[in-house]
Amino acid sequence: MTQHPDVHNDSAQSRYELKTADGMAIAEYRSVGTHAVMFTHTEVPESMEGQGVGSRLVRAALDDVKAQGKRVIPMCPFVASYISEHHEYLDLVDPVQRGALNIT
Structure with a gap:
């Protein structure tokens, strides 16, 4: 993850982490076989909400998953919304799932 040195993949806890001044922002995931990553929950310290922390975290996590092929x-609704707003990540989601999750 050299593109995003401030985001760390803690594979032991199955989550990406971004340390902030007010605590840890996390994006939890589960591996699905060897071919997919399911993002289940994203959390940002309340005082940091609306400041782009979640977006920075999710962008780094998605870039890492993409680099892994x-x-x-x-x-996670936040991750789904982020992908909907950033079409460069649409190819990471199976087209059938895009429809089921209302990602356009």
């Missing part, structure tokens, strides 16, 4: 299953 894996797909994304965005069960």
Whole structure:
């Protein structure tokens, strides 16, 4: 993850982490076989909400998954919304899942 040195993949806890002045922002995930990563929950310290912390975290996580050649299953509403707003990540989500999750 050299593109985003401030975001760390803690694979032991199955989450990406971004340390902020007010605590840890996290994007939890589960591996789905060897081909996909399911994002289940994203959390940002309340005092940091609306400041781009979640977006920075998710962008780094998606870039890492993409670099691994894996797909994304965005069960977390924040991750799904981020992908909907940033079409450069649409190819990470299976087209059938895009429709089911209303990602356009």
